[in-house]
Structure formats: structure tokens, C-alpha cells
Amino acid sequence: MDDEAVRGDSRLNTCVVLNGRGFVGRSLVSRLLRLGNWTVRVADSAQTLNLDESDSVLVDALSSGRASYHCVDVRDKLQIVKVTEGSYVVFYMGADDLRSHDYFYCYKVLVQGTRNVISACCESGVRKLIYNSTADVVFDGSQPIRDGDESLRRPLKFPSMLTDFKAQAEALIKFANNRDGLLTCALRSSIVFGPGDTEFVPFLVNLARSGYAKV
Numbered sequence: 001m002d003d004e005a006v007r008g009d010s011r012l013n014t015c016v017v018l019n020g021r022g023f024v025g026r027s028l029v030s031r032l033l034r035l036g037n038w039t040v041r042v043a044d045s046a047q048t049l050n051l052d053e054s055d056s057v058l059v060d061a062l063s064s065g066r067a068s069y070h071c072v073d074v075r076d077k078l079q080i081v082k083v084t085e086g087s088y089v090v091f092y093m094g095a096d097d098l099r100s101h102d103y104f105y106c107y108k109v110l111v112q113g114t115r116n117v118i119s120a121c122c123e124s125g126v127r128k129l130i131y132n133s134t135a136d137v138v139f140d141g142s143q144p145i146r147d148g149d150e151s152l153r154r155p156l157k158f159p160s161m162l163t164d165f166k167a168q169a170e171a172l173i174k175f176a177n178n179r180d181g182l183l184t185c186a187l188r189s190s191i192v193f194g195p196g197d198t199e200f201v202p203f204l205v206n207l208a209r210s211g212y213a214k215v
Contacts (some may be wrong), residue, residue, distance in 0.1 A: 012088045016041045016126075018072065018080075018117065019093035021049075023199075024132060024192055028091060033061045043072040043083050054196060074113030080120035089128040092117050094169070098162060110165035114172050122180040129173065133186040137167040 015032060019025045020042035032038045034057060042049070042058070049069040051059060061067035070083045084090055092114070098106045114131075121129050139145060140155035158164040170186045177184045193200040207213045 011086050013037055014039045014041070014087045016043055016084050016087045016090045017093065018043045018074065018090060019095060020044055020091075021046060022093050022095075023196060024189070025091075025093040026055075026196060027194065028093070029067070030057050033057050033067060038066075040067045041070055041083055041087065042067060043070045045071065045073055047071050074116055075108050077116040077120050080116055081123055084120055084124040084126050087124070087126055089130065090117070090121055090126050091130050091132070092173075093132045094166070103161060106162060106165055110162070111168050111172070114169040118172060118176045118179070118182070118184075122176075122182050126182060129176070129182055129184045131170065131173040131184065131186045133170040133173070133188050134163070134166055135188045135190040136163045137170050137188065 015038055017025050017029050017032070017040060020029050020040075021044040025042075025044070029040055029042055032040050040061065048071075058067055062069070072079045072083050074080060095109050095113075098109065101109075118129065120126075135145065135148070136158075138148065138152040138154055140157070141159050145152070154167055158167065170188075173184050173186050176182060191200055
């Protein structure tokens with residue numbers, strides 16, 4: 001699609017980042033805003049938007065109208081429909097940390113929530129849905145993945161409930177491709193770290209300090 005067509009239709013410049021305040025979501029929002037041609041709707045489950053010094057790009061975009069914040073619970077399809085109406089692409093980052101929640105809650109967020117996102121995108125006329133999955137959906141813990149691609153099969157048994165649910169969610173996303181004009185894809189990220197990381201790098205630092213690891 002040429003640049004003039006994109007500039008002529010504001011919908012083509014509008015995207016939604018679901019779980020946009022999670023670790024990966026925040027980086028994606030910042031990148032989209034820095035590109036300069038996107039109007040970004042940041043959606044997350046928190047009632048209010050708590051900003052810090054790392055959110056300077058988002059603060060400027062909120063002031064100029066290039067970004068907006070929306071409280072959205074993926075368990076409620078109507079909320080998703082409302083935030084996705086008039087958007088061209090939806091980035092679904094998934095939930096960051098569900099380890100402290102029970103089985104039913106995790107299922108409702110990861111599996112039923114993904115169904116709601118797909119259905120809402122179709123209802124809203126969204127053209128593209130990009131889902132941030134995990135490499136864990138093709139990893140059973142028994143051997144490393146080398147030169148892995150889309151042909152890798154899911155293991156017969158997953159090491160955790162959360163991984164099982166994430167695999168179900170990814171399958172829903174892939175199966176929905178070309179449904180009602182919606183194009184979908186899933187990105188299988190592995191261990192993600194970088195600016196703002198509060199888990200992986202601190203874990204490595206603490207491990208090194210403990211004396212139990214070779215450094």
C-alpha cells in the first residue's frame with residue numbers, strides 16, 4: 001500500500017497495543033510512536049495510566065493526541081470491540097505475569113481472552129492481528145531447539161499449565177487467519193530482556209552474586 005493511501009485514511013495509521021503496559025508492550029508502544037506515522041491506542045487492565053521517567057515518548061504523544069490510554073479487560077469482548085473499532089492492526093502482547101493466579105483465571109485470560117480478541121477484531125473490521133506468543137509452545141524441556149522454524153511440533157505434554165494455555169491461545173490465533181478478512185500471525189519470542197527488565201537480568205545478577213554460577 002503506498003504512502004499517499006495510508007495518509008488519506010486515518011484508520012490505516014491507527015493501531016492498538018493490548019497489554020501495552022507490560023514489559024514488551026511498553027517497548028513496542030515506544031517504537032511505534034518513534035516511527036512517527038502511527039496513532040497508538042495503549043490498552044491494559046489497569047484503571048489508570050501510571051507514567052514514569054522512561055515514558056517520555058508516550059507522555060509527548062498523549063499530549064499531542066497521537067496516543068491514548070484505554071482500560072481493557074480481555075475477558076470482556078465488548079471492551080475490546082470498543083478499543084479496536086477504527087484501527088487497522090492490533091498487537092496482542094498477552095499477559096505478563098499470571099503465576100500468582102489460579103487455573104480458572106489463567107484460562108479465562110489466556111484462552112478465552114484470545115477468543116475474545118479474535119472475535120472483537122473480526123467484528124471491528126481490524127485487518128491484522130499480531131500475537132506475541134512464546135517459544136515454550138514447542139519446547140518440552142528435554143532438549144534444546146536448534147534452527148527451529150514453523151515446522152516444529154508442539155510437545156505431547158507441557159511442563160506447566162501456563163504454557164499449555166499459551167499454546168492453545170497461539171493455535172486459536174493461527175486458526176483465525178483469513179477469517180472475515182483478518183490476517184493473523186504469532187511471534188514465538190524466547191527470553192526477552194532489555195531496558196526496563198525487572199526479571200531476567202536481575203535474576204542473572206543475583207545468581208552471579210550468590211556464588212552458585214560460573215562467571
